[in-house]
Every structure is written in structure tokens, then in C-alpha cells.
Amino acid sequence: MKSPAFDYARPTTLPEAVSLLTSCEGEAKLLAGGQSLVPLLAFRLAAPTLLVDLNSLSELRYIRIEDDGVRLGAMVRWRQIEDDARLARAHPLLVTALKHVAHYQIRNRGTIGGSLAHADPAAELPGIVVTCEAEIMAIGAAGQRRISAADFFLGPLTTALKPEEIIVELHLPPWPAQRRWGFEEFSRRRGDFALAAAALYYDVLPDGKACNSHVGVMGVGDRPQRLAQVEAMLNGRLIDGDTIAQAEHAAAAAVNPADDIHASAAYRRALVGTLVGRALKRAAT
Amino acid sequence: MSIPVRFEVNGKRVAIEVEPRLTLADCLRHHLRLTGTHVGCEHGVCGACTVLVDGDAVRACLMLAVQADGAKVVTIEGLSHDAHLTPLQAAFRRHHALQCGFCTPGMITTAHALLSQEPHCDAARVREVLSGNLCRCTGYVAIVEAVLAARADYQKNNGPGA
Numbered sequence: 001m002k003s004p005a006f007d008y009a010r011p012t013t014l015p016e017a018v019s020l021l022t023s024c025e026g027e028a029k030l031l032a033g034g035q036s037l038v039p040l041l042a043f044r045l046a047a048p049t050l051l052v053d054l055n056s057l058s059e060l061r062y063i064r065i066e067d068d069g070v071r072l073g074a075m076v077r078w079r080q081i082e083d084d085a086r087l088a089r090a091h092p093l094l095v096t097a098l099k100h101v102a103h104y105q106i107r108n109r110g111t112i113g114g115s116l117a118h119a120d121p122a123a124e125l126p127g128i129v130v131t132c133e134a135e136i137m138a139i140g141a142a143g144q145r146r147i148s149a150a151d152f153f154l155g156p157l158t159t160a161l162k163p164e165e166i167i168v169e170l171h172l173p174p175w176p177a178q179r180r181w182g183f184e185e186f187s188r189r190r191g192d193f194a195l196a197a198a199a200l201y202y203d204v205l206p207d208g209k210a211c212n213s214h215v216g217v218m219g220v221g222d223r224p225q226r227l228a229q230v231e232a233m234l235n236g237r238l239i240d241g242d243t244i245a246q247a248e249h250a251a252a253a254a255v256n257p258a259d260d261i262h263a264s265a266a267y268r269r270a271l272v273g274t275l276v277g278r279a280l281k282r283a284a285t
Numbered sequence: 286m287s288i289p290v291r292f293e294v295n296g297k298r299v300a301i302e303v304e305p306r307l308t309l310a311d312c313l314r315h316h317l318r319l320t321g322t323h324v325g326c327e328h329g330v331c332g333a334c335t336v337l338v339d340g341d342a343v344r345a346c347l348m349l350a351v352q353a354d355g356a357k358v359v360t361i362e363g364l365s366h367d368a369h370l371t372p373l374q375a376a377f378r379r380h381h382a383l384q385c386g387f388c389t390p391g392m393i394t395t396a397h398a399l400l401s402q403e404p405h406c407d408a409a410r411v412r413e414v415l416s417g418n419l420c421r422c423t424g425y426v427a428i429v430e431a432v433l434a435a436r437a438d439y440q441k442n443n444g445p446g447a
Contacts (some may be wrong), residue, residue: 003308005304034349035329041306053349
């Protein structure tokens, strides 16, 4: 359980970090909070020649709440989000979901950029990012680019980032105060990865019917996914008991989980239905 | 590759050269001979290696020693005295909050960070925070009671310190 040997650099500017990455031709890894990467090193599932430590880039630690949404610098730690009282109003779904992320000690170190780049299919932040159609800003030798959440997660621990690119910012679209939302997760122990989780929101038309429904699930596929069938079913309807029961069935039918050591496929499928139902109930009340 | 690192451990300045792959936990135990920090799982699951870095509880097996450069690190040794038990230690003894003792350094460092930052935390919060520390002997009930009992001392004069 000791990491393979690697070199180490702690750049103090972003361009320096990019050039370090570029010079290693894909053999370097970025170290943000280290809460996922260091275990991968300990298990020798990763063996980079160079670790580029981003912890001196304090310019990536900002939380900005603006008219066009919430902007989080890539090195924002979970603890910072927890401690920022403004976010509960600016993005309640994000704040509620992130309460489920990991344990106390890990929350003091783990970063949002690290979670996105790690791309665990059961992780909360990637699920929220996909559900909310957020954008991820990355910088590389060729300059900056925006990557939409739908295009970012390609599979387990796999993203659209190029080897020499660094995530610099997460941008979540604005959150209307009247929006209805819910987040539900089930894990064996609080703070562990979800066996399954559901994040959803919708806006309400003057006649009380739902529109702009977004329903995302985590832990039931190779990446977080939205359930288009459930969203289509919810739009234009009152979110009452009947609708919620139908949405539960539709959600369970829409996912295709696999058996694994933690739960059978049938269990996870049923769980997704239950969690979507509970999240909708919470959203509607 | 060896890198010079300077930091503070339990109030003493340390300057050493380490390999980048050395974790803070191994650095404390093997290089600085502070073996009170226990290493259980070595991949961030068990919480036994919890230390304080600049006042926050962190897993020392998930931090590289080179990353401690410039930081103030406090280990279980820094939270005890030879002459008397601290309020937290006394509460652990009074409530039988340990058996084999392997997890105890991580429990004490974690509880100390929590009570220093949130001296009025309730039982639910204590349980949530300690869910990151595995104990296979006690069943947690006694540990939660001990931490709750120690709150009074942390509420006075901004905490008892160590």
C-alpha cells in the first residue's frame, strides 16, 4: 500500500501548471484535494511520473454568486461550500446534495475540480452538474474551453478532458427562487458512495403544472444520467400522488443498472424508482 | 527525487527531506517517530490516521508529507500531557469509549477538531462526524457519550485546547 515513486511540482501560476502537464505528454497527474487520487496511487492503479500539486493556486478557490449563476473555482473544497451561507439560497439543490459527499476529514481537503475530474459514477457533484446542465471550464495549452456537463462524463473515471487540460471553473446556471427541487440518496453508511441517488427540479406554471423538468440519477450506470422519459412525463402535469407513482415506475424502467458486490441490478432499479418518488414528494411539498 | 519540507508538528519546527510519495502519516511515524498516529487502511476509509492540519481534521494517509510544507500539524501526541488527562481523554476513560485503542488517536483528534470548531454540536452531528472513523470494538455508543460529555469544557473559555 505504498505509492509508486513520482516527481512532484507545486506551480504557483496556471500557465506554469499547464506547461508542466504538457511537458510530460500524458504521464503527469494533477493533485487537487488528493482524496481520490492518493488512494488510486496507494493501490497502484495510477502511476504517474509527475504529480502537479494545484494547492498553491489560491486563485481557484473562489465562490461567486452572480446574475448568470454560481461560479465555483476548481480548488473550492467541500468544507468551503458547507460554510458559505449564501449558497443555500443561490443553489439549494447543490448544497443539499453535497451534504452527502464523503466524511468530515475528507470534506476538509476534497475539491470540486477533483471530484469532476475523477468522475465516479456514484458521486454527487457530477450528478448535480449533469442534472443542472452546468458547464465546466478547462484550460490547456490551446487556451480555455467550455465543456457542457452532458459531454463531459464519458464513463467510469473517464472524462472529455485532454491530458494537458486543467479544470478551472464550474458554472451552474441561475436558480429561480420559486423552483421546486428534491435530492434523495441511499448509502449503507452516511458519507459513503451512493448505492443510488436522484436529483431533480422543475418550475411551476401559473396553472400549477410542471415545466422544465430535470431528473438525474447517480450510481446506476457508468456515469450520471438524465432520465428524459421521466422528464417528458412530468412536464405539463400537476405533481400529485398519481404523477409521482407513475414517475417512480418510469424511473425504474428507464435505468439499466448492473449487478455488483454492493447490490443486485433489480435492487438498484427499485431503489431508483423509490428515490425519484421521494425526491418528487419533497419537491412538491 | 527528494524534497526539503519545513513544517511545525505539535509546536516544534521540523525540517526534513522526503520522497514525494511519502504520506504525511508515514512521515510522522517513521521519520519523526510520532507513532501515536495509527495507520489502518492506508486509503482514506478508516480515519485512524486523522491529524490536525492548520486546525482542520484531515486523513494523514491521503496527504503527502511535501504538502504539509508551511503547515501547523497537531498529532495525538500534541493533544495530551504526561501529567494529567485532557477533558476529552478523561471523558473517554469515564465512558469506556475505547477497548483495543487502535482507533482512539483518530477518534480523539477528530473529536477535538469538532469540539474546537463546534462546541455546541448535538449527538446527531457527533455521529455524523465520527462516521468517518471506524471502531470495531465499542459500537460507538460510548464514544458518542464521551464526546458529548467533553463539550462542556470546550464551551468554556473557547475550549480547553489540548
